[in-house]
Amino acid sequence: MKLFYLGPEGSFSHQAAGLSMRNRSSAIEYIPKVPLENVVKSLCAEGADAVAIIPYYNYLEGLVQESLDLIYENQVYIVGSQRVPIIFCLGGYERGLEQTGISSHPKALAQCSQYLNQYYPNIPHVEVSSTTEGARIVGERRSGFAVVSKEGLLKYELPLIKEDIGNIKHGKTNFTDFFLLARQDISQYHEKTDYFTMIAVTPYIDRVGLLQEILAQVSFYDLNLAKIHSRPAIDEVGNLGVEPQMFYLEIMCHKDNEDFKHCVDALEYKFTPKNSHLSAVRILGSYPACS
Amino acid sequence: MKLFYLGPEGSFSHQAAGLSMRNRSSAIEYIPKVPLENVVKSLCAEGADAVAIIPYYNYLEGLVQESLDLIYENQVYIVGSQRVPIIFCLGGYERGLEQTGISSHPKALAQCSQYLNQYYPNIPHVEVSSTTEGARIVGERRSGFAVVSKEGLLKYELPLIKEDIGNIKHGKTNFTDFFLLARQDISQYHEKTDYFTMIAVTPYIDRVGLLQEILAQVSFYDLNLAKIHSRPAIDEVGNLGVEPQMFYLEIMCHKDNEDFKHCVDALEYKFTPKNSHLSAVRILGSYPACS
Incomplete structure (x- = not known):
């Protein structure tokens, strides 16, 4: 079965995809797509047994209008859901830190601002296109830090500096809820589920x-x-x-x-x-x- | 007067700031801040005559929850508004295009996907942290294209290839509405305005x-x-x-x-x-x- 998700590999969408398939026995081919629109368009170009996963709600940002619009316009069905806590780790190399700085996606740097300002107040922030891209760069240079998910840290073999450094807002860790989509309504009803x-x-x-x-x-x-x-x-x-x-x-x-x-x-x-x-x-x- | 906006220089927030101040005679100091939270926090650390500008609504994404939350939590006042059409241009150098590709922010590349797929179907997309960062890189290398606002194009002196290449969604060009904020309610009422x-x-x-x-x-x-x-x-x-x-x-x-x-x-x-x-x-x- 093909499963389309918002890339790159190691993204929170990728995590959501893995979690949502954890009880499936069939072989699954995970296929990253960018941008969001192409995740849904790729699903529409496939047969009835393909699925796609897209974010629909984030605790700090609310409902993702673009995702709801894509479901509406492409007439696909929501057939499942998956919550992923947005947990960022600090990883990398102290070596050259003052020059290379801390690399990550601007939103990830923003969500870890309290920790970074407290412990690394004078280290420059380097904004890159995704958290995994930041980890890739740090891994290649073997210099400086990246702010990335644990999966991203493992993928680029960065030493862990500190786990779960994200800000706590309104008493909660940030999370994103994802929809599993299909071209037909293959959802199943379980009596004891809300x-x-x-x-x-x-x-x-x-x-x-x-x-x-x-x-x-x-x-x-x-x-x-x-x-x-x-x-x-x-x-x-x-x-x-x-x-x-x-x-x-x-x-x-x-x-x-x-x-x-x-x-x-x-x-x-x-x-x-x-x-x-x-x-x-x-x-x-x-x-x-x-x- | 200090005006804080979401940087970098040349961003759509920067444009919104300039437009919202076009009828002011007093000298204005434009100060870029990242992330969004720091735009509002910087305002809060200033006296009563400073202002800040932040996005609150985007045609494709809806209300920006984070901005509304920041206004609510920091008890600042909305004292004005400004709409900015999100118009992207293609600029740069044909030289080395196949290797260097088209650089921009992922959302800008997504919003110009129809044009880029039609005219440059085999050119790689390079995702960077902001549209102006993409223009800066292309200007430095003098190779490849950037997708950026007209202001960004001018700033890095890139030759214009094509103006207004963004997708038309639901019959409209994308736009973002911004709030002008202050620590006190300095808004003025004009009778003939809605x-x-x-x-x-x-x-x-x-x-x-x-x-x-x-x-x-x-x-x-x-x-x-x-x-x-x-x-x-x-x-x-x-x-x-x-x-x-x-x-x-x-x-x-x-x-x-x-x-x-x-x-x-x-x-x-x-x-x-x-x-x-x-x-x-x-x-x-x-x-x-x-x-």
Whole structure:
């Protein structure tokens, strides 16, 4: 089975891919792709048994709009989920540190700023395109430090200086949640698991109180909302003279839940334009709640 | 006056800074800072007349949670706004192109993928930490191409190959909206301008239908919602056994609007915990609607 992930090798996407496949017995071919769009496009060019993994939520950044859009536009299905803690290590060589500095992706350097400022206040930061690229450079030169995942450290055989140096924000270590995607809905339901369902709601109109009407239906059917994200509607919405919104809603239940089905029916009845090929609600998929 | 922006020099933040100051007569000292957190922290360490500029919305990525969090946590004020179209140019030297490749930030390469794949399908992409870093490298080597803003092209004196090569998504060129921040609310109201106001609402409880209740108040007072983003509550919320949410709401009016004031009063009355220093609503600031 082919599995596409956001490269390079050793990235957190790569980790997520490995973790999500840990119980599979079949042989898996892990294929890195860049950018994010090509991860999903590669899946679309394959047969029904290929899968892809993309980040959809980060604790510090929230929902990843681009990922949700790619699922929506390419009509692929969410069939699983995987949480990966974003744990950075410091590794490399004290030799030449003052000249070579500490190499990593700007976001990784930012997330480790407290530790680095405390213990290495006068060492320059060198921004590179990815954390693994930083580790590769340090490994090649055998000089200076890299901030990278443990996997990246091992891959380039850098000596470990200090584990888990990332900032603690709001009492938590940063994490990223990933979706496993497929071209068909091959997800399986397990009774003792808590599920979430991601839907996209496009009302195709705009007026005061619209989102409140949508959420009134969600709460009428006793459904709980985990996350919400608004964006300008992606689908063609005709010449309305306004810019309608669409909403990504993460609902705390499985899509086979009876209340959920009634809620979706109500929203579609009210908001789907008559005599059109459009649909006011699209179910992107159900997946085990990450934790 | 000091103005802090997200560096390096020549970045889109730098452009936003220049545009937002185009009508000021006083001398301005532009100071680049990395990462985003240090832009806001630098502002906080200055006197009342310094300002900072940070991105808060991108057309492809939505609201920038990290920026909203920084405003919330550091209690600074939004005092202005600035939209910057994200327009990429191709520049550099045909010489050695097949070896040196096309250098840029991964996101810039992604946003120009259609043009690059059509006209330069077999040229390698070289990912670097920023678009201006790519231009600097190409300028130094006098070989290969860079994908960078026009300002970046001029800065490193690269010959222009082709202007505006970014992908068109959903009929639009990508853009980023920036907030101008200050330690005090020095914003001015102009009668003929449309304003938006960003607020953070933390209900400090969790139950089915909570967001719908909040939005029912917003629409009761005839207020229109431009954007919404949910995240786990930042403030301490006691030992409730649940994980309450907070909501960033962008409302289409100025904070001095009477309806808006009534709405905020209602939400604070209902959701602010009694006998606490907490507040259910925080007004982050009003600013002219970007367009």
